[in-house]
Amino acid sequence: MTANGKRVPPGPKGWPIVGIALDLRRDPLAGMRRMASEYGDIVRFTVMMQERILLNRPDLINQVLVLQQSKFHKSELTRKITGRMLGQGLLISEGDFWRRQRRLAQPAFHRGRVNEYGATMLEIAQAHIRDWRDGEERNMAEEMTALTLDITVRTLFGTTLPGEAQQMGRSMTFLMRYSLRRQRLPFRIPETWPTPDNRSANRELEFIASLVYRIISERRAEVNPDRRTDLLALLMGAMDEDGSQMTPQQLHDETMTLFIAGHETTAQMLGWTWYALSKNPKAEARLHQELDSVLGGRPAEAADFTRLPYLQAVMNEVLRLYPPAYILTRENVEPCELGGYEFSPGKTVIFSQWVMHRDPRYFDDPDTFRPERWLDGLENRLPAGAYFPFGDGPRRCIGQGFALLEAAIVTATLAQRFSFRLAPGLVVVPEPLVTLRPHHGIRMTLRARN
Ligand code: HEM
Numbered sequence: 001m002t003a004n005g006k007r008v009p010p011g012p013k014g015w016p017i018v019g020i021a022l023d024l025r026r027d028p029l030a031g032m033r034r035m036a037s038e039y040g041d042i043v044r045f046t047v048m049m050q051e052r053i054l055l056n057r058p059d060l061i062n063q064v065l066v067l068q069q070s071k072f073h074k075s076e077l078t079r080k081i082t083g084r085m086l087g088q089g090l091l092i093s094e095g096d097f098w099r100r101q102r103r104l105a106q107p108a109f110h111r112g113r114v115n116e117y118g119a120t121m122l123e124i125a126q127a128h129i130r131d132w133r134d135g136e137e138r139n140m141a142e143e144m145t146a147l148t149l150d151i152t153v154r155t156l157f158g159t160t161l162p163g164e165a166q167q168m169g170r171s172m173t174f175l176m177r178y179s180l181r182r183q184r185l186p187f188r189i190p191e192t193w194p195t196p197d198n199r200s201a202n203r204e205l206e207f208i209a210s211l212v213y214r215i216i217s218e219r220r221a222e223v224n225p226d227r228r229t230d231l232l233a234l235l236m237g238a239m240d241e242d243g244s245q246m247t248p249q250q251l252h253d254e255t256m257t258l259f260i261a262g263h264e265t266t267a268q269m270l271g272w273t274w275y276a277l278s279k280n281p282k283a284e285a286r287l288h289q290e291l292d293s294v295l296g297g298r299p300a301e302a303a304d305f306t307r308l309p310y311l312q313a314v315m316n317e318v319l320r321l322y323p324p325a326y327i328l329t330r331e332n333v334e335p336c337e338l339g340g341y342e343f344s345p346g347k348t349v350i351f352s353q354w355v356m357h358r359d360p361r362y363f364d365d366p367d368t369f370r371p372e373r374w375l376d377g378l379e380n381r382l383p384a385g386a387y388f389p390f391g392d393g394p395r396r397c398i399g400q401g402f403a404l405l406e407a408a409i410v411t412a413t414l415a416q417r418f419s420f421r422l423a424p425g426l427v428v429v430p431e432p433l434v435t436l437r438p439h440h441g442i443r444m445t446l447r448a449r450n
Contacts, residue, residue, distance in 0.1 A: 009053065009341055011035065011044040021047045028432050029326070032355050042339040053343070055351040058362070058385030060339050064330055064349055066384065066393040072330040074395075075348050080183060082260075082434075084191070084205065085175050088250065089257030090398065100240060105254060105398060108234035114401045116229065117155045118302035121406050124150045125413040126299070134448035137423060141441040144270040144410075145169065145263070151406060152263040156255065157215055158230030164211055171204040172260055176434045212252050231258060258399070265324040266403045268435045270410055272322035273314065274420045275428055275442050276369045283371050284419060286310055288449065291416055300412035302405055308412070313371035315407055316379065319389035321369055323353035326436045328391060353389055354436070362386040420444040 012035065014020035024031045024047065032054065035043045041057035055061050064072055073094050086092055090101050107113070128147045132138070149169045153161050161168070178201045182189075191198055219225055219236060226237070235254055239245055246254065277284040290310040291300075305312065330349045335342065338349075358366040362382060364373070379387065390397035397403070422428070423443035431439035 007341075009042040009044040009339070010039045011054075012039070014046060020045050029354050029430065032327075032350075032352050033358065036355050036359075042341065051347060053338070053347055053349045055338065055349060056355055056359070057339070058356065058383040061351045061356065061385035061388070062383075062392070063338055064351070065328075065388070065391060065395070068336055069393045069395070071332050071334040071336045072349070073333050075329040075331040077183075077329050077348060080179075082179065084179070084201070085172075085260060086257045087253035089253035091257050091261055101246075101250065101254065102394075102398070104238040104240060104246060105235060107238065108231050109398050109402060111401055113234070114405055115302040117402065118405055118409060120154050121151050121409045122299055122301065122413060124154060125410045129414060129417060132418065132446055134446060136446045137443055138446060139441040140274045140420060140444045141267075141271040141438050144274075145267040147410065148263040148267040148270065148406065151266075152259055154230075155402075156231045156258055156262070158228050158233065159215075161211075168208060168211065168259075169263075171208050172264070174204050175201060176260075176264070180433055208256065209252060212255050213248065216248055216251050216255075261397075262399055262402070264435050266406050268322070268324040268437055269315075269318060269403070269407050271438060271442050272324075272436075273318045273407070273411055274414075274444060275422070275438065276318055276321065277314070277415075278420050278422050278444065280369050283314065283369065284415075286371075287314055287415055288419070291412055295412070295416065297416070300409055300416075302409075304412075305405075305408050308408070309375060310371060311408060311412060313374035315404065315411070316374045317369055317371040320357040320363070320387060321367075322430065322436055323357060323389045324435045325389065325391070326354040326432055327352045328388075354432075356386055356388070359386070417449060419447045419449060421447060 012020050012023075014023070020031070035045065035054055036056040041055070042060060043054040043056065045052055045054065055064065074092050079092050082092055088097065088101075090098065090105060093101060125147065128143070128150065146166075146169070149165055150160070153159070153165045153168070178197060181197070182191075189195060189198070191201075215232065216236070219228075219232065222228075225233060232251070232255060235246060235251060237245075277287065287310055290308055294307050295304065300308075328351055332343055332345050332347050332349065335344055337343070357363065360366050384392065390400040390403075421444060423445060426443055428442055429439040431437050
């Protein structure tokens with residue numbers, strides 16, 4: 001019993017066995033928002049006879065991510081979706097193993113280091129749009145994926161991997177869809193069964209693993225590896241206090257993790273940026289004006305961003321309305337108390353950036369794209385747990401600074417040359433896959449700026 005006399009949080013009953021699986025499957029984003037508005041800050045529901053607890057209040061989310069974080073692990077759900085691709089990488093490992101890996105990887109993401117990648121990001125963004133012409137139509141979601149893929153490969157491996165980068169991107173997309181497909185099936189076919197889907201997944205995994213191992217072993221054979229400054233080199237050189245380093249398997253898992261976590265999320269953020277700006281020409285005009293007056297036509301660099309507050313506000317607003325990571329899940333490994341309810345270990349707890357970032361208690365006119373809201377220090381006034389595009393606590397995104405620099409450089413570089421308009425009649429619908437993607441892409445017409 002809790003203080004208010006209830007044993008379990010309120011929530012929808014759903015159908016026998018499937019619970020509310022069908023409802024969530026139809027439209028998970030709307031389904032979660034509906035539950036929050038109908039049942040409140042803490043909601044219990046079941047999917048395929050498994051219990052889930054949805055948290056919709058900042059202080060409850062802060063309990064899980066920060067204050068009681070040691071009682072929670074990444075959920076079985078997360079591991080099932082990404083485990084085969086990411087092994088024991090940072091995103092899903094736990095305990096002392098995770099702590100050591102994070103300690104080893106952290107220096108590679110210090111601000112000074114990250115800023116050094118700014119020049120590479122700029123060079124790739126400029127090269128990517130060199131052939132772009134006024135009046136052309138392009139799918140900006142695909143363009144941004146190709147662009148961030150290039151940036152990730154160059155900053156991670158220090159090379160362009162001609163031919164293989166595209167294949168690697170395609171393999172990753174296949175594997176993400178495959179994992180999600182499996183997750184959504186009511187009855188799971190074991191991964192070891194030789195179904196066509198499983199066989200394709202094995203082939204893609206082997207292709208990526210052999211490529212990553214090949215790069216690692218080529219590096220080991222290099223006479224002078226110290227001259228390299230890419231992320232892989234930093235991970236390979238990282239040494240723990242006891243003098244130990246990452247094994248090839250650990251390097252593989254971390255590389256895969258950075259590769260996937262790094263390019264897919266940032267690509268989605270950028271795609272949504274062009275969509276949001278095209279729908280809000282006043283915001284777009286103000287961004288153009290700021291870029292023109294601060295940069296005066298010269299290329300952007302890392303040092304410029306403190307002088308581009310509107311660009312930062314646009315990025316915050318894109319991450320608020322279209323968070324690439326739109327949901328986080330955890331499982332409690334110890335008993336815990338949340339919102340007056342006691343939970344025994346093994347409960348799956350869910351909270352969603354999509355839901356919280358559109359909560360009218362914290363954001364006026366929450367469904368409207370209005371970068372101005374960030375210009376007077378809103379970020380510092382919000383309670384912890386109300387806005388968390390990069391998570392929070394010890395498991396906060398290690399690549400946040402990297403992603404923001406990349407998004408800023410790409411946005412500035414493209415917006416200096418073009419504005420983008422949605423193809424006539426196109427309706428863009430957010431599709432919650434592993435990340436929040438635009439269903440059917442974002443076809444846009446390019447308009448060259450003078
Ligand atoms: C807009 C882009 C990005 C978004 C929205 C994003 C979002 C997130 C979020 C929400 C988490 C926390 C997950 C959780 O608590 O369960 C996370 C973790 C992580 N992210 Fe990012 N991310 C982005 C870009 C990047 C980049 C560029 C990299 C690497 C280059 C990266 C690498 C990672 C890693 C390794 C973790 C796991 C950290 C740990 O648990 O120690 N992310 N990210």
